Amino acid sequence: MLRGRVDVLYDVSAEALDSLALSRNVRIFAADRPYAHLVLLNLRKEPFKDAGFRRALNAAIDRESLVRDVWNGHATPAEGPVWPKNWAYDERLPRFIYRPQALRQRKRFSCLVIDPSHERLALVVQRQVQEVGVDMQLQFVSADRGLSLMRAGDFEAILADFREGPNMVPAYLNWHSNGPNNWGHYENEEVDRALEEIGLARSPEEYRRGVAAFQAAIVQDPPAVFLTWGQRARAVSRRFVVPPVPPGTDVFTTIRFWTPAAAEPLSAN
Amino acid sequence: MRARIRHIAARFALLLAAAAVAPLLLYGAVSLLSLQRATRDSVVAGNLNVATRAAEEIRRYLTTTAQLLKALGADLQETGLEPWQQERILKNYVLRFREFREITLFDEAGRVLATSRIGSPALQIPTTVSSTIDGVSVSSLKVDDDLLPTATFDLHLTRLARPSGWLTAEFSLEEMWRTVDRIRIGEHGFALVVAPGGDLIAHGDPDKKALVALSRNIADHPLVRELASAPPGAPPAFREYAYGEGGAPELGVAARVEPLGWSVIVEQPTAEAYAAATRLERQLVVVIGAALLVMITIGYLFGRSFIGPILALKRATQAVAAGRLEARVDIRTGDEFSDLGEAFNTMAARLVELQENVKRQERQAVIGRMVAGLVHDLAHPIQNLGNSARLMARDDMDEETRRSVRATIERELEILKRFMDDLRHVVKPRPVERFPVDVHRSLDDVMEGLRVEGERAGVAVETRYAPDALVIDADRFALGRVYRNLVTNAIQATQPGGRVLISTARTGEWVEIRVEDTGSGIAPERLAAIFDDFVTTKRRGLGLGLAISKRIVEQLGGTITVESELGRGTAFTLRFPVRQAPAEAAAS
Numbered sequence: 022m023l024r025g026r027v028d029v030l031y032d033v034s035a036e037a038l039d040s041l042a043l044s045r046n047v048r049i050f051a052a053d054r055p056y057a058h059l060v061l062l063n064l065r066k067e068p069f070k071d072a073g074f075r076r077a078l079n080a081a082i083d084r085e086s087l088v089r090d091v092w093n094g095h096a097t098p099a100e101g102p103v104w105p106k107n108w109a110y111d112e113r114l115p116r117f118i119y120r121p122q123a124l125r126q127r128k129r130f131s132c133l134v135i136d137p138s139h140e141r142l143a144l145v146v147q148r149q150v151q152e153v154g155v156d157m158q159l160q161f162v163s164a165d166r167g168l169s170l171m172r173a174g175d176f177e178a179i180l181a182d183f184r185e186g187p188n189m190v191p192a193y194l195n196w197h198s199n200g201p202n203n204w205g206h207y208e209n210e211e212v213d214r215a216l217e218e219i220g221l222a223r224s225p226e227e228y229r230r231g232v233a234a235f236q237a238a239i240v241q242d243p244p245a246v247f248l249t250w251g252q253r254a255r256a257v258s259r260r261f262v263v264p265p266v267p268p269g270t271d272v273f274t275t276i277r278f279w280t281p282a283a284a285e286p287l288s289a290n
Numbered sequence: 291m292r293a294r295i296r297h298i299a300a301r302f303a304l305l306l307a308a309a310a311v312a313p314l315l316l317y318g319a320v321s322l323l324s325l326q327r328a329t330r331d332s333v334v335a336g337n338l339n340v341a342t343r344a345a346e347e348i349r350r351y352l353t354t355t356a357q358l359l360k361a362l363g364a365d366l367q368e369t370g371l372e373p374w375q376q377e378r379i380l381k382n383y384v385l386r387f388r389e390f391r392e393i394t395l396f397d398e399a400g401r402v403l404a405t406s407r408i409g410s411p412a413l414q415i416p417t418t419v420s421s422t423i424d425g426v427s428v429s430s431l432k433v434d435d436d437l438l439p440t441a442t443f444d445l446h447l448t449r450l451a452r453p454s455g456w457l458t459a460e461f462s463l464e465e466m467w468r469t470v471d472r473i474r475i476g477e478h479g480f481a482l483v484v485a486p487g488g489d490l491i492a493h494g495d496p497d498k499k500a501l502v503a504l505s506r507n508i509a510d511h512p513l514v515r516e517l518a519s520a521p522p523g524a525p526p527a528f529r530e531y532a533y534g535e536g537g538a539p540e541l542g543v544a545a546r547v548e549p550l551g552w553s554v555i556v557e558q559p560t561a562e563a564y565a566a567a568t569r570l571e572r573q574l575v576v577v578i579g580a581a582l583l584v585m586i587t588i589g590y591l592f593g594r595s596f597i598g599p600i601l602a603l604k605r606a607t608q609a610v611a612a613g614r615l616e617a618r619v620d621i622r623t624g625d626e627f628s629d630l631g632e633a634f635n636t637m638a639a640r641l642v643e644l645q646e647n648v649k650r651q652e653r654q655a656v657i658g659r660m661v662a663g664l665v666h667d668l669a670h671p672i673q674n675l676g677n678s679a680r681l682m683a684r685d686d687m688d689e690e691t692r693r694s695v696r697a698t699i700e701r702e703l704e705i706l707k708r709f710m711d712d713l714r715h716v717v718k719p720r721p722v723e724r725f726p727v728d729v730h731r732s733l734d735d736v737m738e739g740l741r742v743e744g745e746r747a748g749v750a751v752e753t754r755y756a757p758d759a760l761v762i763d764a765d766r767f768a769l770g771r772v773y774r775n776l777v778t779n780a781i782q783a784t785q786p787g788g789r790v791l792i793s794t795a796r797t798g799e800w801v802e803i804r805v806e807d808t809g810s811g812i813a814p815e816r817l818a819a820i821f822d823d824f825v826t827t828k829r830r831g832l833g834l835g836l837a838i839s840k841r842i843v844e845q846l847g848g849t850i851t852v853e854s855e856l857g858r859g860t861a862f863t864l865r866f867p868v869r870q871a872p873a874e875a876a877a878s
Contacts, residue, residue, distance in 0.1 A: 022437070025500060037436035040464060043471060045496045090388065140408050141388075144381050161409035 022047060022256055030256035034138060035095045038254050048263065050272035051254040053106060055186025057099045058087075058142060060132060060246035065206050066177045068128050075243045077124060079117040081153040082146065087249050091142045095254065099247040102196065102239045104186030106269060109225070109232040115240040117247055121153050129156040132178040135167040143180050146248065171204045179204075182251055189219045192235065196244055207244035211237075301593070310585045318578040322571055329567035334528045334543060337475060337556045337563075341545040342526060344473055344481055345554040348466050349423075349547045355443060355461055356426035358387060363445045363457045366395055366404075376404035391440060391460040398455050415456040416444045421486075421550045428550060431463060431491040433503050439463040439491065463492075470494045470554075476565075479558030486551040488514050508533075513542045517553050530560055599627035603634055615642045668709070671702040678702070712834045715841075722765035722845045726869055729760040729794055729801055736770045737792070740777045748786025749807075751777065754793040760801045762866040768842045775835040776805040776862050783809035783860065799868050806861035812854040820852060 022030050022041070033041055033049065042049045060078075062069040069075055084098030097105065100116035134143045140161075147157045157178070162170065170176045184191045193216045194200045198208040215238055219231035255272050257263055261279045266272050362383055366376050380393045384406040394411040395403040405411040419427040429442040445457040466483070470492040473481035480494035488509025490502050501508075508514055512531040520527065528543040541564075542557035561568075599621045609617030615638060621631030678699045681687060687695070714720075737753060744751035773792075780790040788808040795802045812820060821840040843850045843864055854860035 025504075034436045036462075036464075037438055040438055040467065043496045044499055046500070090385075134408055137409075141385070143408060144385055144406075148382065148385060159408045 022258065028258040028260060033254040033256050035092045035252075035254075038095055039093065041256055046259050047256050048259060049254055049256055050263070050266060051095065051252050052266075052269050052271050053097065054182075054251045054253045055104045055106070055184060055191070056182040056251045057102070057104075057185040058096075058139070058180070058182045058248040058251060059099065060146065060248070061171075061179045061181065061183065061205050062245050063174060063177055063205050064208075064244065065174060066130070068130050068177070069205075072242045074124075074128065075246075076241075077122060077153060078150060078155065078246045079240075079243050080119065081121045081150050081155070082117070082246060082248060083119045083121075083149055084117075084247075084249060085119070086149075087142065087145060091145055092249060092252070095252045096249040097252075099250050101236045102185060102192055102247065103189075103232055103236050104250065107186055107188065107232070109189075109229045111229065111233060114233050114236045116236070117240060117243070121149070123152075124154040127154040127156065129158065130177040131158040131160055132180050133160055133162045133167050133170065133176055134180050135162060135164050136181065137161070139180055139182075142248065146180065146246070150246075174204070174206065178246075183245075189216070189232065189235070192216060193220065196239065205244050209238055209242045209244075212239060212242070304586075305589065314578055314581055318574055321574060325567050325570055325574075326564070329564055330541075333541060333558075333563045337479070337541070337543040337558065338526050338528060338545065340473055340475065341481065341543050341554045341556040344469060344556070345545040345547045345552075347469055348483070348552070348554065349550075351466060351469070352428065352547075352550065353424050355389065356424040356428075356445075358383075359393075359426055359443050359445045359457060359459055360424070362393065363447050366457065367447055367449060367454070373404050377406070380404055380406040389462045389465060391462055393457065393459040396456040396458060398453050400456075403455065413442065413458045413460055415458060416442070419444070423550055430485060430489065433505070437503060439467055439502070467492050473556060475556060475558045476562045478562050479556065481554055481556045483547070484508060484511070484514050484553045484555060486518070486553075488518075491552070511555075513544045513555055513557075514553065517544055517546070522548075522551075599623055599631065603630065606634060606638070610638055610641065615645060668706070671705050671709075674702045675699060712838060715834075715838050720768075722768045722842065724763040724765060724846065726761050727764040727766050727769060729762060729803060729866075730755045732764070732766055732769050733773060733792060733794070733803070735766075736773045736777070740774065740781070743778065744781050744790060747781050747784070748788075749781045749784045750789045751781065752789060752791050754791060756794045756796055758796070760794055760796055761869045762801050762846075762848075763869050764846045764866065765842075768846070772839045772842050772864065773803075773805075775839045776864075779835060780805055780807035780809065780860070780862075783807055785809065796868065797865075800865045801868050803864040803866075804861060805864075806859060808859040811856040811858055811860055812852070813856060814854075817852060817854055821850070 022028075025046075030041075038049065038051070041047055062075060062078075064070060084100065088094060088096045088098055100118070101114065103110050103114075105112075132143065132147075134140065143159050147159055150157050159180075167176075167179060167181070171179055183195060185195070191202075194202040196203060196207055196209075196212055197216045198213050212235060215231050215235035219228055219235065222228035222231055253271065257272065257279075260282050262282050263272060264275055264278045266275055362379070365371075365379060371379070376395060380395065383393055384390045390406070392406050392411060392413055394405040394407070394413045396415045397403055400415045402411055405413075416427060416429070420430055421428055425445070427444045427446075429444070431439050431441050434440050440460055440462050443459045443461050446453060447455045447457055470481045470483055471494050473479075473494050480498075481492075482490060482494060482498075483492035485491050488507045488511070490506045490508050493499055493502050509518070511533055512529060513527060516527050516529065517524075524546075526543060526545045528541070530539060530541050532539045539560045540557045541560050542555055544553050544555045546553055599619075602619045602621060606617045606619045618635045618638060619631040621627050678695045681695045682692065682699075733753065733755070737751070741751045777790060777792065784790060784807045790805065790807045793804045793806075795804070821836050840850050843866075846866060848864055848866040851863050851865075852860065853863070
């Protein structure tokens with residue numbers, strides 16, 4: 022984009038965000054994504070059958086440092102399975118708290134990493150769990166390979182970003198025992214009940230109750246290691262006049278309203 | 291004179307301006323020059339300081355990176371670690387020092403021994419070495435896919451003085467960019483970093499970061515050219531230049547990042563760099579200009595007030611010279627000018643007094659002369675008339691004697707009539723009528739009688755006419771009176787045995803009639819007033835003849851002049867325009 026060859030960057034990496042934001046020729050539009058970076062655990066694999074281990078893993082994660090050191094502040098800690106922007110989210114609900122405790126026995130598992138941009142996240146998580154006695158072996162796989170292994174259940178853990186919002190439908194798809202995307206084979210009656218209550222809720226109160234029960238059940242019996250909620254940053258050349266974008270809204274939703282700033286050719290700069 | 295006096299006012303203004311403002315102008319000029327030089331030196335020194343510190347910061351940043359890599363190399367080499375342990379160290383390094391994107395350990399053949407990457411390393415052992423810092427070679431800078439600057443640091447490892455592999459790191463130079471971005475001189479002063487070949491590797495101007503992304507080479511930049519030809523260790527450079535098409539003049543300074551040969555250039559538009567000085571210059575110029583204007587105005591007003599009394603005296607003097615003796619000056623300056631004004635007024639008052647005296651005396655003299663003349667001129671005819679009347683009353687008078695007495699009576703009456711005519715002519719000039727007149731014939735009309743008068747006085751009256759007839763437009767009778775006045779005066783002024791010559795001539799378009807005598811002449815001091823009323827050089831007569839003659843001549847469009855020399859004689863010259871019409875008209 023700085024070279025003047027494109028007018029729009031679909032996704033600006035967190036590392037490039039600050040640098041690109043300095044350019045006067047580009048406007049950056051950042052918005053919270055309803056996607057959670059997490060380490061999905063295959064509960065059919067031995068180490069993860071123990072809910073205590075899974076809670077220990079979540080407690081070993083310093084999410085604030087992930088936001089700071091990995092994402093340069095362009096993310097928010099994922100302290101639960103519910104997207105914080107969800108209207109039913111309540112900060113008073115139980116959540117994952119950074120409270121690392123060394124395990125009595127060292128454990129080891131392998132973790133697939135699909136997205137190269139998650140390499141640093143993977144390394145930091147690897148080091149954090151290492152602090153409590155977990156040896157997380159990282160392995161890069163292609164997206165196709167990773168999806169294939171995930172569907173086949175042939176994995177122990179996968180680090181990726183999973184859709185968890187903006188409503189509770191993704192949660193149902195991912196974490197209900199009958200959810201089509203429940204790749205980790207997670208089963209928890211309280212979670213199922215909470216998700217069904219959410220689905221059948223006849224009032225906001227019932228919906229909120231369901232969300233609260235869901236979050237409490239997940240914190241108690243986590244199906245994954247929740248890390249961070251991502252942000253998505255778009256870069257748009259100032260050759261376009263972009264109308265005001267509501268906070269948290271993807272700028273691409275307004276693309277039909279964009280107008281050229283001036284009738285001039287694409288800058289060579 | 292007026293302009294000259296005003297010039298004096300201008301001189302005063304200039305004098306004051308020169309005396310008061312010229313030193314100020316000189317001071318201002320020196321101040322401006324000093325200000326410009328001092329500002330330039332100050333800005334250059336300040337910007338050089340910024341560039342030097344930035345270069346030093348970048349050098350330390352790169353040196354620290356090289357030392358980190360060397361420390362890592364020592365940790366990996368001498369401790370007999372297993373590959374997985376080496377790999378963990380590398381990963382921890384990458385996490386600890388986030389500028390390291392990747393660190394990979396190679397053996398001498400280029401095989402990967404350990405890497406910080408989860409997958410395959412992207413780095414390879416270097417094939418060429420561009421520049422080194424603290425024993426670590428540094429590749430040229432490139433902008434990666436995340437639009438961030440990166441360079442590869444390569445440490446050649448040795449064991450027992452033999453090459454044992456490579457520790458290679460991809461390093462993000464984003465911090466260097468931030469260092470450059472932080473440098474902001476004024477509003478439009480930025481820093482840039484240039485590699486030895488002229489490749490732009492950082493630019494603090496947000497609008498020009500794209501040049502780095504485009505790997506722009508600015509080897510033709512004036513400072514880069516100068517640095518390229520400067521020997522290592524040369525002092526920081528600076529110059530003013532306009533770079534690029536339509537580029538504004540800029541002040542640029544440069545400092546080297548040793549030992550890589552990179553250069554940190556800090557450039558700022560000269561308009562901004564010297565803005566404070568320019569503002570001060572303008573203020574100084576305005577102040578000096580205002581001071582100059584004020585001083586010139588004060589000088590002018592002071593000059594005007596100084597020469598005001600002189601101007602008043604000049605005007606009053608001119609008025610007095612024009613005859614307005616009532617003119618006075620009112621000067622209240624309280625200084626010598628006041629005294630001068632009072633002296634002038636006293637003088638003017640005295641002049642009035644003297645003039646009244648002169649007029650009174652003149653009036654008395656004229657009346658006396660008139661009365662004397664009247665008595666003198668009238669006494670003789672009246673006596674003759676009286677004598678003649680008594681003779682006429684006698685019975686013993688024969689007829690011839692009676693006729694002679696009657697003739698005497700008529701002549702004396704004629705004389706009295708002419709006398710009265712002269713007086714009347716003075717009081718109320720008779721209008722003249724102009725007809726073509728043959729000058730010679732008009733002269734002949736009167737010359738016969740005048741010759742007789744001359745013979746009685748023992749004076750020869752001669753004529754010498756021009757060969758051709760001379761015709762003018764004139765009143766024949768008025769002209770005859772003029773001839774008689776002039777010739778009679780000439781006869782009366784000439785001693786017996788003398789001569790009176792009447793001559794005519796044509797000079798161009800003029801006819802000249804000259805009456806000259808060999809008489810006693812007229813004193814020069816009296817010559818100017820000879821045509822005035824009641825002025826005469828004779829012992830008898832009212833002195834009206836020449837005055838009347840002059841009026842007649844001027845009524846006829848001619849002139850009358852006189853030349854005289856005491857003891858040699860006098861000559862009167864009449865000049866009339868030649869009549870252009872045919873001469874035969876004059877016969878009438």
